[in-house]
Amino acid sequence: MKKTELEVRLGNDYAELPRMIDSVEEFLQSHDAPSAIAYKAHLALEEMCTNIIKYGYDDANAHEILIHLCQEPNRLTIRLEDDGHEFNPLSSAEPDLDKPLAERPIGGLGIHLVKKSMSALDYRRENGRNILEMRLDY
């Protein structure tokens, strides 16, 4: 049973996102993860880290988001840890997708896409940190 891990530290700066995504994609490619799984991992990291950078902090200081990937046979687990204010993405409201395009609000779309793409999500608040675990079974 092979298990490999990757840890990436991300500053709260949008400009750092592409570098982080590249290193995750490289890691997944080297483990022959299916392209659909790489897509979902990219989506989850980009949407959730963007949300943390955009809404997570009440000051203008530099912060660090800790990203941990664990690749096992047919399973990828992604853990995000940040020291922003408490935010549970799993309790955010679902966007109303039945409304006509012109009346549809935009907020919450990223979280919705991630929720629908993952096999399982788990959130907890621990020692003043948000910890979000996302699992992809395939």
Next chain:
Amino acid sequence: MQTETSKVDSIDVVAISGRLDPAAAIELKKVFTPLLSAGATKLVVDMAAVEYIGSAGLRELFFAAKSLERAGGKLVCCSLQPEVQRIFDIAGFSIPYQVFATRDEAVKGL
């Protein structure tokens, strides 16, 4: 991301390639804005070469579609790769008159 803009009769076509990530979404806005302010009403977005789209890219498509709707026009997308199609499906953006299998069908559907 790269874009290529062309015109078929009165229809503007924007072909996008690469990753439509948040940085690319900002660039896409810069492509749509001049077309919309020049009075475009029929817009085909060809996504055959788009490998990735997230919420930021979808949002730009929403905004352009809303803006065209207000002007009495229409935006349609075509040629989605399977993973991009899946994102459209879960975003609820995949209603029949907006997404076509090929560019020819999209042009005819406008």
